Amino acid sequence: MSDSPLLEVEDLNVTFPGRGGATRAVRNASFSLGRERLGIVGESGSGKSTTGRALLGLIPPPGLVSAKRLQLSGQDLSSLTDADWQRLRGRRISMVMQDPKYSLNPVLKVGRQIEETYRLHHRASQGEARRRSLAMLEAVKIRDPDLVYHFYAHQLSGGMGQRVMIAMMLIAEPDLLIADEPTSALDVTVQNEVLRILDDLVTDRGMGLIFISHNLTIVSSFCDRVLVMYGGRIVEECKASELSAARHPYTRALMKAVPVLDRPVSELAVVIRDPEWLR
């Protein structure tokens, strides 16, 4: 969509040293992102979440992150200090996690938590922050923002909790949002509601979105472009609408393994893993 990409990643590696040798969670991943919706799909252990965390500087020691290039709008991310990361997180890049139950502070009103994000990045009075926070709750289609502002995490349903999380992540108006399985803990009907809100916000604000999911159906219908990860590698990159015509045998096998409502089969295809894929 735009000329210069928002995010450029070249040869990203994430390694966790261990007694039995190093585990290479992400291997030579290269991709770029414009102001678009990029999906990352893969099974558990494929490195998709680790990739997302590496972009936010959230790989805990002794994990090692290295990359030939890791740039956000031209700014180099690989040489940032902790203080630089603090300023960047929330303001430029945010992340929505899978389960609002574990990501929200249980002893703080949700309205306060949204405010906190805003005040960390903007000089604003209490009143101003509160006004923004209420407006943000409205933007994520919370019906009664004044009421929900005073709720604690346990009083929210799954769908509401996830909307609050999105509100909190978007209030500082980041350029890039990383959503790690944002709808996996939700019911299908609620799932689409949350996706719609995310979609509208991303489009209206011109953000880039990295959407990490294991659900091929959602990724192919929601994103513009898809990366398929297997064993820490990006094995395929294609347009989301062309996922069904994928080339890599892993992607094709994965697509066939999903039981689809309007495509009856007597037996599901099983993914037969080829060691060659890990070369």
Added chain:
Amino acid sequence: MIEVSDLSVNFRAGGRQIRAVSNVSFSVAGGETFGVVGESGSGKSTILRAIAGLVAMTGRLTVNDRPMGRARSKADRRVMQLVFQDPYGSLHPRQTIDDALREPLLIHGLPEIDRTVEAALADVGLLPQHRFRYPHQLSGGQRQRVAIARSLILKPSILLLDEPTSALDVSIQAEILNLISQLRRSYQLTCILVSHDLGVVAHLCNRIAIMRTGNLVELLGVDSLRQSLAHEAYTRELIAASKGFTRVVR
């Protein structure tokens, strides 16, 4: 084979009565796989638990023309076995696979335990070397295979499956679903499968009940489900939602 009429389940929580399932009726023929679909809180798992005698219920339940209450004899329990969603939570972490499979046989005083355990492992595609491992030494898919082996070791005629693949990756899900359909053929099992995934349910079941807030919204044949020939608006909404995200053109 299984007949449920006017099944209701009430829970008491915080001094309030909560009706988890209200007046649900259906019957499952021998050899059939019956599906129950719904979102969280719809009562789909509670129905399964009521049929298994794990929660108190009102209404009538007959299995093989015999009325069943909550109290079950050993023989009753042998006929019906459950497989749970979470292969991590349903196996005892300090018991080896051998212990887990041996236990039902010991309880029911069955002979030839060694041979039966061996055969049960082979049945679900596990190798002899898996027998003396602990659950944490197995993958999620392997653990679910153990759970299935344990449920089948008493040779039940009815298998109750509660979201058996929701915690698994799609490639592993495909393997477990294939295993279930192969086993149900070789043992002529009658199954009730509870899931939130319409694709999974349609893959295994002939008839499907759609649940919402404790009520049975609609009973559908699998073909009507596949062709979206549902009568109720909620069912149609559910079918549409399961096909992925649709972007509204603004």
